[in-house]
Amino acid sequence: MSNDAPTTEPERTRAPNIRDVARVAGVSYQTVSRVLNDSPSIRPETLARVRAAIDELGYRPNQAARALVTSRSRTIGVLASQTVHYGPATSIQAIEVAAREAGYRLSITNISSGDYASIKSGLDYLMSQSVEALVVIAPQVRVFEAIADLQVAVPYITLESTGQNTQHSLWVDQVTGARMATRHLIDLGHEEIMHISGPQDWIEAEARMQGFLRELDDAELRTRAPILGDWTASFGYYAGLELLRYRDFTAVFCGNDQMALGFMHACREAGLDVPGDISVVGFDDIPEAAHFAPPLTTVRQNFAEIGRRSIELLLGELQGERDLSHEPVRPELVVRRSTGPRSGR
Amino acid sequence: MSNDAPTTEPERTRAPNIRDVARVAGVSYQTVSRVLNDSPSIRPETLARVRAAIDELGYRPNQAARALVTSRSRTIGVLASQTVHYGPATSIQAIEVAAREAGYRLSITNISSGDYASIKSGLDYLMSQSVEALVVIAPQVRVFEAIADLQVAVPYITLESTGQNTQHSLWVDQVTGARMATRHLIDLGHEEIMHISGPQDWIEAEARMQGFLRELDDAELRTRAPILGDWTASFGYYAGLELLRYRDFTAVFCGNDQMALGFMHACREAGLDVPGDISVVGFDDIPEAAHFAPPLTTVRQNFAEIGRRSIELLLGELQGERDLSHEPVRPELVVRRSTGPRSGR
DNA sequence: GGGATGCATGTGTACGTTCACACGCACGTT
């Protein structure tokens, strides 16, 4: 190929620089920097010239360089454990939108299992990206341990959990939600109520169980050991098949909607009517719950709300606000057709 | 406050440096750099000393500095439109894991609506982070336009779509899946089959519709205009209520499982039996589908697989492989109880 | 009218890392 321009090579294709922009606009690079950072004292005419140069060159600020010099990554880390689930997914989406609006980007990492090593390595991975803040949507109990161990120095907040650590937690009040669900069943006359819970190492599963037990206790009803499930519809189904062999209860409070779905499936197979023979309550109010057979009575959580608020809180803390008071979001009981008065037997 | 140490301040808490490590280990900073980058020619003894210094100081490489000098962000961008849905969420999770294993991190951005401006701004946001590659899980038709307009210069791939652009697409073969579902209904003797489709601007909705229509055509059965839905269970429900007023069909192929759920809900309310009166097929095989009432016949897609493969392909392209041949992933028909032979009327 | 003040802009430096190159040394070969 002809290559007969040995003097001023037209430069290899390199992304345009702040200095390139300055040259085109006929100003110093610092002035360009000021434009980029919305400095107040810029002559309108200069501003226009710089803007034009930026457009002409298709210039984009180099985030890495910016991060290096400011030592601010503008990244918020998210440690999640089950991003496929409706709740976490909804929260994360809200977080992403809120973060982006505030000029932050997200770095999400999934932990496959809830064991300590896994949590720690996920956290470690995020810290290595020097995130400025941390949202944890992995409601395993060991998370707090790991955060302490790794000496996480950035503001952090855990979602969908509950517990002692109110300073760093934001959650829908699971205990109250569980009590509302249980109360609803009691009000309908049920006295023998089962609970199919989530996995024991999930803080929220634990909280729902606590709410359930306390409400039963307050009503002076017999409490029985909850079944420990894994959140899946399949588990609800198989647990149901097993439980219905005895059928020494008239109502079930399930730890989430999926397990309730599986349980109702088992009821159908056993020839039992919901709510005629057995009342079922779920938790979460996933969009599908209204169309289950029958439509499911459940406890609605505003996942998007806590997502948004977590970012709000973290950004506040990054700006030095010390007052991080916040109240748990109240859940809401949604009564549909899967619950009814206790049948006379 | 007392501030009486004007000489050598013990330094503000600053993250340890590659030079700090070098000083502690008694080597040059370049040697430390070599250790970090697994350079082969390092004396084992030196290696050990450096490693020890790294641990002692709790040193972490500064990604921003690294990105700046190498001009590699080690980030893969994900443009997603519905991260709450089961399919995208599953793919993204697989992508995240695969990317992390390869030393890449993810930057995910959600586009709320499918309009062109929204897609473009999402893409723009990702490009401003100088991602090295791009995965698009926003199966709107306009995505290709936007990619061309923005002159995206990095390898990219779109998921869950189909179409002409095989070089940059990876998908479960939606057309074949839809044909399988339709064929199944035809084999059961159904001749009047409805289709409730996804939104028209989703490539995959379009593909499923095409598969449906082609299969009917091949069987020389009457085709009718599909209903354009929005993927939600609620839509399926209301569409069902409407359609069942006429009931001039004996089977329905729904664009996804959620709409199928809603449709079956409508059937129950109308006093119709599934599959006795009407057969229903879904698409996706979400984990809940097996526990619907009745358990749903549907087309399974391996979302995780395409997620993994997308990263594989992109990494290959980043390493200069030009042979990006890949075949669509085959879907799988899962026959459950929501379909049955056409009832004699 | 001279100093203080404000605005608009420019100059040096630092952030933490990797790359290209140079160096000293112990080999083996001629």
Add this chain to the structure above:
DNA sequence: AACGTGCGTGTGAACGTACACATGCATCCC
């Protein structure tokens, strides 16, 4: 003995930006 070769290590740049400071000029006030 002189030479190239490989290994292990060190030195000087450069990446693109923001911050601290300096500069020139107009304005203001007493």
